[in-house]
Amino acid sequence: MKNILITGGAGFIGSHVVRLFVQNYPQYHIYNLDVLTYAGNLKNLTDIESASNYTFIKADINDGDLMEEIMVKHAIDGVIHLAAESHVDRSISDPMAFVRTNIIGTVNLLNAARKAWGADMSDKRFYHVSTDEVYGSLDNGGFFTETTSYDPQSPYSASKAGSDHFVRAYHNTYKLPVVISNCSNNYGPNQFPEKLIPLTINNILNNKPLPVYGKGENVRDWLYVVDHARAIDQVFHQGVFGETYNIGGFNEWKNIDIVQLICDIMDKKLGKAEGSSRQLITFVTDRAGHDLRYAIDAQKIMKDLGWQPSLQFEEGIDKTIDWYLANKTWMEEVTSGSYQEYYSQHYS
Ligand code: NAD
Ligand code: TYD
Numbered sequence: 001m002k003n004i005l006i007t008g009g010a011g012f013i014g015s016h017v018v019r020l021f022v023q024n025y026p027q028y029h030i031y032n033l034d035v036l037t038y039a040g041n042l043k044n045l046t047d048i049e050s051a052s053n054y055t056f057i058k059a060d061i062n063d064g065d066l067m068e069e070i071m072v073k074h075a076i077d078g079v080i081h082l083a084a085e086s087h088v089d090r091s092i093s094d095p096m097a098f099v100r101t102n103i104i105g106t107v108n109l110l111n112a113a114r115k116a117w118g119a120d121m122s123d124k125r126f127y128h129v130s131t132d133e134v135y136g137s138l139d140n141g142g143f144f145t146e147t148t149s150y151d152p153q154s155p156y157s158a159s160k161a162g163s164d165h166f167v168r169a170y171h172n173t174y175k176l177p178v179v180i181s182n183c184s185n186n187y188g189p190n191q192f193p194e195k196l197i198p199l200t201i202n203n204i205l206n207n208k209p210l211p212v213y214g215k216g217e218n219v220r221d222w223l224y225v226v227d228h229a230r231a232i233d234q235v236f237h238q239g240v241f242g243e244t245y246n247i248g249g250f251n252e253w254k255n256i257d258i259v260q261l262i263c264d265i266m267d268k269k270l271g272k273a274e275g276s277s278r279q280l281i282t283f284v285t286d287r288a289g290h291d292l293r294y295a296i297d298a299q300k301i302m303k304d305l306g307w308q309p310s311l312q313f314e315e316g317i318d319k320t321i322d323w324y325l326a327n328k329t330w331m332e333e334v335t336s337g338s339y340q341e342y343y344s345q346h347y348s
Pocket of ligand 2 (some may be wrong): 009088194195287
């Protein structure tokens with residue numbers, strides 16, 4: 001039996017990782033550690049919450065002593081660290097929250113692992129899940145590879161870059177057995193509707209304007225969340241210590257094209273007149289320092305670990321829209337309360 005600590009497991013990507021590990025590895029005990037910020041939701045995990053190899057721990061990674069206590073008490077062998085503040089727009093209005101959780105919280109976990117594991121770390125591993133945004137912004141050519149220099153442009157990406165540097169430094173200095181992956185934009189079920197795709201779906205459902213920043217020309221490289229969870233499984237088990245793996249589906253879209261695609265699919269699914277949702281598209285003031293383009297070269301993980309995305313985007317976006325249509329209560333619950341306040345402040 002191995003004991004695996006997954007941080008941020010009640011969030012969007014974390015909940016898919018927790019489910020995959022609980023279901024695929026009955027020989028592991030999965031501890032899901034999450035403080036349940038606005039983005040954490042235990043309803044993402046109701047299908048596996050009573051599994052005998054699953055335990056939820058409500059705790060804050062900003063509490064370093066508590067992290068060490070938890071690592072020791074549960075004899076943790078492996079950490080998959082996803083807990084983070086994850087939204088660029090929020091990082092622009094409150095950067096300190098990102099410094100605390102993303103940098104200090106990560107260093108707390110690194111220290112806890114070092115202390116709990118002592119000198120013999122032969123069967124241990126610390127996996128840090130990061131983003132392609134650490135590489136900065138591309139113009140219209142080229143891709144981010146694992147050797148691209150870090151050039152973060154937003155407080156979010158700067159905080160993730162800082163955490164990546166600390167993880168590498170603990171490998172270099174203390175021989176902590178670490179592995180890092182940097183993934184492109186995820187989409188799929190359970191994503192909090194502050195992010196572009198679920199926000200667009202929710203606003204179409206509520207007949208509200210669809211805010212597109214600037215001219216909608218910015219490009220993102222989208223990967224279905226379950227394919228990211230599958231990649232995390234492979235990197236955790238087969239990744240070489242000290243190495244970085246870029247994860248992405250070679251699937252670039254301009255924001256305006258994605259919003260229009262969602263409009264057209266939803267018009268069909270909702271029986272609305274062709275073109276009616278597109279009329280909701282509203283161009284709004286651009287995000288400060290808005291990165292133009294992200295694009296991942298994922299050849300290393302494909303060649304070295306044999307990972308491939310399983311879904312084409314057209315299939316993935318269709319499944320995603322179906323999930324939100326079938327889970328309107330989930331959306332209503334997460335958009336009540338503080339989300340309304342955030343939304344009216346941000347989009348006023
Ligand atoms: P999310 O915002 O949906 O979830 C984050 C989770 O972390 C939430 O459950 C939240 O409650 C928890 N959390 C936040 N602060 C915490 C703290 N101090 N202590 C304990 N738990 C805390 O984020 P996500 O989109 O699922 O992203 C997960 C990870 O993957 C992040 O590290 C993010 O940087 C990275 N990532 C995300 C994307 C993406 O497109 N969403 C792409 C690449 C990498
Ligand atoms: P987002 O989902 O916030 O992810 P990230 O900023 O991490 O890439 O945004 C994706 C893209 O969509 C990004 O270029 C910003 C843009 N965007 C809008 O045009 N309107 C919106 O309301 C949001 C939330 C994002």
